[in-house]
Amino acid sequence: MSKSSYDIALLPGDGIGPEVVDAAVTILDAAAAAYGFSLSYTSYDAGATLYQSTGVSISAATMEAIGSADAILLGAAGLPSVRKPDGTEIAPQIDIREHYGLFASLRPARLFPGVPTRVQAEHIDMLVIRETTEGLFAGRHDPLEPSDDAVSDRLTITRATSERLFTLAFEQATLRKATQGTPGRVTLLDKANVLRSNAFLRKIFDEIAAKYPDIASDHLYIDAGSMMLVTNPERFDVVVSENVFGDITSEIAAGVVGGLGVAPSGDVSLEHGVFQPCHGSAPDIAGQGNANPVATILSGAMLLDWIADRHDDTTCRTAAAAVRDAVASVLAQGPKTPDLGGTASTSEVTHAVAEALSTSRVRA
Structure with a gap:
């Protein structure tokens, strides 16, 4: 059954995660305003930065809280320099998959006009x-017997x-x-x-x-x-x-189709969905304001599709399609971030997508 408001859990994470999540939220809010539904957000800490200060990458309380949301939007979690004692990176997104039985990751790959390949x-x-x-x-999580000769x-x-x-x-x-x-x-x-x-x-x-x-x-x-x-x-x-x-x-x-900057994804079960860009936290460009927000914005469109399917909400489905069309328009004409050969900032691309979304709604 459709409803007028949906609760979204935000896990901005590490590196460029907070930057691209902010961009996606801007577009989600624009889509909600244009198509007559509302989204409310609760932000939670998870990732390598949290691990450095607490020894856990996602708390038990956060793990339980995000399960009550209608959907989850994750930015990027983990940093190459932060590792557990066994040498592996911090990966709360994998813990979430296991906790909620998210057995499939949906990863669309579409070549948009204007994107170099x-x-x-x-x-x-x-x-x-x-x-x-x-x-x-x-x-x-199998027990690991320390060995310098073999590991399986x-x-x-x-x-x-x-x-x-x-x-x-x-x-x-x-x-x-x-x-x-x-x-x-x-x-x-x-x-x-x-x-x-x-x-x-x-x-x-x-x-x-x-x-x-x-x-x-x-x-x-x-x-x-x-x-x-x-x-x-x-x-x-x-x-x-x-x-x-x-x-x-x-x-x-x-x-x-142009790289991870245009690659969205959704980890899903029959009851829960976590939506995130396929790219990582990219600490080398964090804070510079030029991270490509497109993959996270498209993940937001997948989030709207998920809500539409779960609640039989045609407005969310229409909004999701409009977001993808707006992204396609911007990728075809610009502006674009440096990873796609452009010079635009994260905020400039986000503003352009929001403007394309607004324009298409007025025309409709």
């Missing part, structure tokens, strides 16, 4: 879906998670085909010729595919598929893969 392609519009709770991350990580695939993952992938392909005119095809990237876990994964994929006769399906080995993402990205519609394979291929997909 190093590949020879004119129409790239794919959705990479990464499993996020198991795979090669399954043993993240565990890769686990379960039927329950795989069935949810592939059902989501085929449902997304169905939705994209109906609303965007995409081909309606799901491609699994795996290593089923070598890894028994991946052979099991492929078996489950084929079982789910059989339930969607109107959606085409295929599978490629991850090495060949990664090459094709660069050499023939236009062949892909929905791509789905194991945790680490999906992490890598989603960034390849982002690279072919």
Whole structure:
């Protein structure tokens, strides 16, 4: 059921996180004002900076509080210089995934006119879906026996998670085909010729595919598929893969459409959604005012889509589409931040998107 106001939890995080979250909130507020709903925000601390002062990257109280929000917007968490005793970086976003069972990361990769790319392609519009709770991350909390000779990580695939993952992938392909005119095809990237876990994964994929006769399906080995993402990205519609394979291929997909500065994402379960840019905290440019806000603004549009689906709210769905159109207009004409070949600041790009959003609403 739709409602007029939604509660959004903000996790600005580290580095450029607060800057790009501020930009996304500006656009979300403009969209809400233009389309007749309201958003209220509560900001929480999480990340490497919090870890340095408290010894935890996200408190138990914060973890519980964000679960009651209608959606969560995260900027970027972690700093390369701040690590746990085992040598790994601080990653509260992974803790959130595990706590709330966010089993899939939706990562659209669309080539916008005006965005430079190093590949020879004119129409790239794919959705990479990464499993996020198991795979090669399954043993993240396994006891570690100190050794200078060998260390192992565990890769686990379960039927329950795989069935949810592939059902989501085929449902997304169905939705994209109906609303965007995409081909309606799901491609699994795996290593089923070598890894028994991946052979099991492929078996489950084929079982789910059989339930969607109107959606085409295929599978490629991850090495060949990664090459094709660069050499023939236009062949892909929905791509789905194991945790680490999906992490890598989603960034390849982002690279072919202009980089992480234009790559949004949403980590979701059936009940909760966390939306964030695919990029990291970029401490080397933090505070300079030239971080690209587009990925976080597009993540905000995904957040509105999530709310629309959860609450059957057509105004949020319309607003999400308007935000994407406004971003497309600005990317085509400028201004652009330095990562896209421009000289504009974060605030200049944000203002331009807000102006394009306002103009399109007036015309409508």
